[in-house]
Structures are given as C-alpha cells and as structure tokens.
Amino acid sequence: MQDFFEQFSWHSSIGVDDAVQGNKKFVTRLANTKKASQMFVGAGGDLLVHKATQALWKLSDDGKFIEPVFDTDILTDEDLERGS
C-alpha cells in the first residue's frame, strides 16, 4: 500500500492548504554557485544570511553546497525567486 505521506512535506509557517495542494517546493540545499551565493551575505566563518528572508544558512564542510543551519530555516522556491 502506498504511503500517502511519503512525498508529503509540511512546514507550519506556510499552512496546511498549500502543503496539501503541493504547490510549494522546499529548498533544503543549494549548489554553491555564483548565482546562489549572490543571494546571501557573509556573516562570519561559513555562515551566510539569505538577504530576502533573513534565513541563516552556511557552506557545507566540503564547500560544494549551501544549507540551512537550523531545520526551521528552510526556503521555498518562491523565496529563491525573490532573493535572486
């Protein structure tokens, strides 16, 4: 039997309706490209602050990715459009 919740992602800050409709895509990791890094401002060490949303992200240990410091600091695809 297929698990309904397998592909289901929810974040209470966006509400249930959007999540059920599946019209939000969560971004939990970005490739460390020039375009991606322009959306952030350096905040000491590997820390980066997303300019549009104030979310706190950081460079991964190998420097290839940018990822949230706290689980609650996920971004949506809309946030990325606003920030670019």
Added chain:
Amino acid sequence: MRIRYVGHNIETIKNTRYEVADIPRFTADQVKDFRPVFRFLNDKDRDILYLIFVARKRQSAVERILGRSQPSLCYDIKRIRKRLQFICYLQTVYDIYLDFLHERASEYTDEELEIMTLMFYSTSLTQTARLMGMPQIRVRYRFDKILRKMEDLGHWDMYEIFQTIRTNLNIVKRIYKPADAVPSSPSSF
C-alpha cells in the same frame, strides 16, 4: 522638563480585561506575512501557535492532538509569548545588524563574527558552541570579550543588541533537545 502621557487613558487600559474572544486569530496568509518572525520559533512552538491561532483549536483539543498535559501546554504558551516578544525585538534591530555586517565587520575576526551571528539567531551559548565545535566555556569567554571590544570601539548599537541578548540567554529556543538525549561529555552542559 515635564513629561506628559499623551497616549490612551491609563485608567481605561488598567481596567481592560481580555476575554477568550480577544485572542487574535490569523489566516494562513497572515501567518505567511509573519514568516520572518515564526522562522525563529522551533517546530514545537510553531505547531502550538498554528493550532491555536490559525486552526482555532481549543486548548483542550491542542492538548489531545499534541499529547500534552494542560499545565505543560500552558507553560509553553507563556514561554512562546515571551519568546515572540524577544523575536520581535530582534526583528526591529535586524537591519542594524545587517548594516554592521556590511560596514564594520572587518574590525572583528571571523570567529568573533561567527559567534555574534549564532548568538543573534539562537541566543544560546550551548547551541553556538555545538555549531562551532567549541567548548561552551570558551564561547562564553569570547562572547564577553566581544562585548568589551564593542565598548572599546564605541559600537554602541551592537553593544546594546548583544548585551540584551546576554541578559536574555536561551529565550529563543530554536532546537529542543530530545527527551532521551544524554550528554556525551561534561563540556556539553
């Protein structure tokens, strides 16, 4: 100079009693507008807020849904209120901090900036230490040293923000330690 109170009638404010019906209710869209604030809350706090203020569940229903007792839920609601007040304060000074990162960050070392940013976002010496892979006692020492440096440099805006954080440690609890978590070494305290 005489200072006069020019706002509302103070007696009216004193006599105001808030009823259950006065609890603010938000739509999901309004909640989205508060995302920068809610972002600072951990999942547990946000779930409680969402169920009470958006889904409009009664406290008894929230107790059942989250499997919580009435006293512990009440305690959390009071804590969330205080936490939100402090997060709102952080939001009001956020642009000052960003300006500081743009204009004066070069006067601080990378490690100092990292401590400041993590303290700004977590208000926790423990979480800052864990994220930086340093003993908490060293983070505490460095943080106090940063405050003295701000004084010396006359960065009073930053000093005020971080002194406020220093006197309200752990008020923004971003991550809850799992109940069964056992500290691995004395330095984790």
